[in-house]
Amino acid sequence: MSVHNPYQMYQDNSVFTAAPGELTLMLYNGCLKFISQAKKSILEKNIEGKHININKAQNIISELMVTLNMDYAISKEMRNLYDFINRKLIEANIKNDVKLLEEAEGLVTEFRDTWKEVIRINRAKQFKTGGLA
Template sequence: MNQQAQDTYLRMQVNTASSWELTTLLFNGCIKFMKQALNAIQNDNFEAKNYNIKRATDIINELSFTLDKQYEISLGLNSLYEYMNNKLFVANMKLDTDSLTECIELMTDLRDTWVQSMKQYHAATKAQI
């Protein structure tokens, strides 16, 4: 698929997504950028490494910003996001693939938990109707 078609598809996906699907898209984008940064480190492409870590950090900051801080779980998620941002900083400065790999695993687990929770929530909501 060419770049213009991919951009159009992504724009349509974002424009038609529900709020929980948008969060899933953010998780997926963050994972994608972290994997690209890891690949860039392995290929000594420092410009791409920096760019992709910055994109991942931007997404993590957006996820943190949108948390409703009145809930205890939000405080835990905020701490996790801060931890990942710190690990990404180390990965960027020291070319630390272990820190980057850890962030990929954490974000993947978080995304998978989010998707499973939303599926269960929507199933329970439909059962009540």
């Protein structure tokens, strides 16, 4: 008999039932969480923790890159920005540099905040037109 962690079950269910836009928001939030943990690890001289968390942030950025629809010009710009963030993460990992992580974090925060606003606007439009919010 296996014991299920209710928190993990809730998180899994959240991912499986989220709309695509909300999944992107979850990715941004996860990336920010891992960057924050990596910064903390650097300050605590925890090299393994830094490396693990930066790799997790890089994996999220990679996922965001591969899901871009390259039929749109904005996607090409986003790919360049994601590549820039990824390079900052790599450099921060090599140099144990919190400032480089903060540069990446600033961009990811801007993307996340913009994405939150897009979701809010779409929900308001759906509500106005009688769709589900």
